[in-house]
Amino acid sequence: MADRARISEAAAAESRPLFESLADLNRVIHEPARLAILTVLANCESADFTFLENATGLTKGNLSVQLARLEKAALISIEKTPKKNRTITTLRILPEGRRQLARYWARMEEIRGRASSD
């Protein structure tokens, strides 16, 4: 059943014009900063705010904004734990986030394949 749905989805994607496929990309993920954050979180169980700040090179403010958007889209979870005089922020990717990221890369591959064959 799921296979049939996937095949019909792939067939529908094949017949769609290229620009329409591009417009269909998940806009929350299709932004370099958020894609970088999701790439980090997809490769670990959890990471803290400092690591994400270093790995992505984003400023604290920008990173906070991007994390809030990802949390609002239910792609990641944010956990704040008080420790001594500061708060440790731990980030995790949710199963839906993992699924959406895999789907995003599959769609990108498909677009790349079609663009090079056109």
Place this chain on the structure above:
Amino acid sequence: MPDTQRLEFVTRHFSDLQTIRFAPAPIAMILIAAAQPMPHVGRIAAWSILLIFLSAAVGFYRWSTAAIRRHYGSVQVSAEEKRRMERNPMIVALRIALGLAALLYLLFPLTSWSDFYLAFTVLLTLLRTILDSTNPASRRIAWGLGLVILFGASPILFRFDNGAPLFVLAGATWLGLSVFDFVLLRRSLSYTSPMVRYG
């Protein structure tokens, strides 16, 4: 390295790249072997030196762990990810060979088992990094060079001064690879694509 590969590498190997925290151990190996023949010291002095060294090593480990966490943050990788390289066919084959060697030793205890076991452990540790395709080529080459130097020179150096030059070489290789890994960690974290930073 493309951005996604760099991020994947630095996230998965964040802990592996921090072996510099154990630096007192290879430094001690080099110093002890270089000081051969050891000058005679009394029992109390020997214990004091050992105690001071152990305190310094533990202190350095705790300080460097806290400093790395403060500057670079922390990452938890899954248990599955930690065991990933254990399924590599070459690692599995070597573990079987080690098991067979242990069985042979039980039947014919002729060789020095501790030396053999140590060499096998070092070989497995080096191979786990060399065979891991998620590592960048530079790291795999550096660890490969470490393996060639260590195992190439061992049969020759083992014969001199009760193996002291081999100890120096092993300590220097360990320290060299730790420094290389830490520099790689810093470089991987310091580079960010402008596309990510400015969107």
